[in-house]
Amino acid sequence: MIVPRYKARLVARGFSQIKGLDYSETFSPVLCMASFRLLMALANILDLEVHHLDVQTMFLHDELPEEIYISQPPRFDSYSQHNYFCWLHQSLYGLKQSPRLWFQKFNNFMLSHGYSRLLSEPNIYIRHNHTSNRLLVVALYVDDIPIVGTPSEITQAKLELSKAFSITDLGPLSFFIGMQVTRNRSMGTLIIHQNKFINEI
Numbered sequence: 001m002i003v004p005r006y007k008a009r010l011v012a013r014g015f016s017q018i019k020g021l022d023y024s025e026t027f028s029p030v031l032c033m034a035s036f037r038l039l040m041a042l043a044n045i046l047d048l049e050v051h052h053l054d055v056q057t058m059f060l061h062d063e064l065p066e067e068i069y070i071s072q073p074p075r076f077d078s079y080s081q082h083n084y085f086c087w088l089h090q091s092l093y094g095l096k097q098s099p100r101l102w103f104q105k106f107n108n109f110m111l112s113h114g115y116s117r118l119l120s121e122p123n124i125y126i127r128h129n130h131t132s133n134r135l136l137v138v139a140l141y142v143d144d145i146p147i148v149g150t151p152s153e154i155t156q157a158k159l160e161l162s163k164a165f166s167i168t169d170l171g172p173l174s175f176f177i178g179m180q181v182t183r184n185r186s187m188g189t190l191i192i193h194q195n196k197f198i199n200e201i
Helices: 032-047 098-112 151-164 195-200
Strands: 047-056 063-069 087-092 124-129 134-139 144-149 165-170 179-184 189-193
Touching: 032 047, 032 134, 032 144, 032 189, 047 151, 124 151, 134 151, 144 151, 151 165
Parallel strands: none
Antiparallel strands: 047 144, 047 165, 063 087, 124 134, 134 144, 179 189
């Protein structure tokens, strides 16, 4: 028997935010699809493992630099304190700056753990082990993280990321932002396709 799982989120009314007062910058880079395809080609040519991680509640990890207040959540306010407001100390879904704050936090974490960020693709991080000549590549697409490397390097990266963020390990990459990844290691092929999407429509 499958137990249904329900999710509930408190979402801020970002549409009422005022630029310059409640936020300044909102831009956050996203992994380019050409870079993702190139990453998959690299993994196939070098015969490296490709794994997939998902970050849970990614917008709730970051401290807010601005002073922002929200109304009390429904059924949370009391009659004696109905005119009180909540002062947000951390980011929340719905805020305009949430994606940018999440990217900045992830970027700072990766750089502090010995990764180098590509100048041509800000969402790809590389860590090269010079003693063993092993390469580890970590990409970021909002909350999806494809990892390319040797099994030992991938295991180490998963441990590091899980200590800092709430991570779901999805194992070998098979589905990524609407695309399927089918790999045959014995034949040396890796195919990116959308058969499932085509069949559904």
